[in-house]
Amino acid sequence: MAKIGYIMAAAHYDKLEEDRQWMQEYGCVKIVEENDADEKSRPLWKQLMIALERGDELVISKFSNALRGARELAMFLEFCRVKVIRVISIHDRIDSNNELFPETKPSDVLLMIGSLPDEALVLRKASEHVSKLQERMIVQLPPVSTAKERRMDREKTVINLYAAGHPIDDIWKASGFHSRSSVFRILNKYGIKLNRGKHSGPIKKKGERKNSQDKKVEDNQ
Structure with missing residues (x-):
């Protein structure tokens, strides 16, 4: 069994270093960091889903950081059930093995599911905004010498x-x-x-x- 972390490293995401440290201290042997420019296609996430083996543990920053909506969530949970993958979401404070975050209640899980589409949409729009800014960025001239x-x-x-x-x-x-x-x-x-x-x-x-x-x-x- 292996512990693997996944982070959507969006430009505006201010908890990247905090999540990376959490995953390292938890013992993740690999931390996959997806570039926000690939938010739509998510090639590293797809590769990770293929690489996961039975009994592995997947640590994510947040469900909305990894999945784009409730439909993807349902497919992902079924995938994890079949492969017996333990899922830990740091900021949702959810552990599918019920070992971490004992204070999390069923209402918290339902709230996560209900807010997932909106949070994923916010992430998507933020990533698109960054991409557009980069495309329109004016090349700055070097500073004038003194x-x-x-x-x-x-x-x-x-x-x-x-x-x-x-x-x-x-x-x-x-x-x-x-x-x-x-x-x-x-x-x-x-x-x-x-x-x-x-x-x-x-x-x-x-x-x-x-x-x-x-x-x-x-x-x-």
Whole structure:
């Protein structure tokens, strides 16, 4: 004889972990968790019904979690009677062997049977609602990088393009800066030595450039 658990793991079902722990502590060797996307076809439930053998014990979260209506309940109970399957429903507090839940009365069982169609319908509608939401879910764009990250990316672009030998004007256009001086500012910030055309040697500050120009004028006089 084997103890087997079954749970319809609906997205809105908030007792999943509690039921799983109950089944494990009870000694279930296998816990079958049906995805709520398969609420209508229930392939794992059907496989479980085939796998159950005479004398096994089936633990379910609730009858409405496993069965879709009173008609299915009647067929299921007949199946369990023929195969001598013990059924334990955690939240209905029903044990077909009358060992657990001694406080459960016949009126509680009748109440479960009477409310089964409505509870199963609620589960079905909730599962359908989740499926529709998933189908209509808008793909969210990745978060926009921070201003600091954008600035760092722009500076890396300038340095990499310059190191690759691209002209200053091309780097300026690719960087998105408003002026060419911004390109030189980035190169100067990272100590990049200019090595092409009239832009060669270390980048001088404004005061240094003026002194250099004055010196050239003096030399020419």
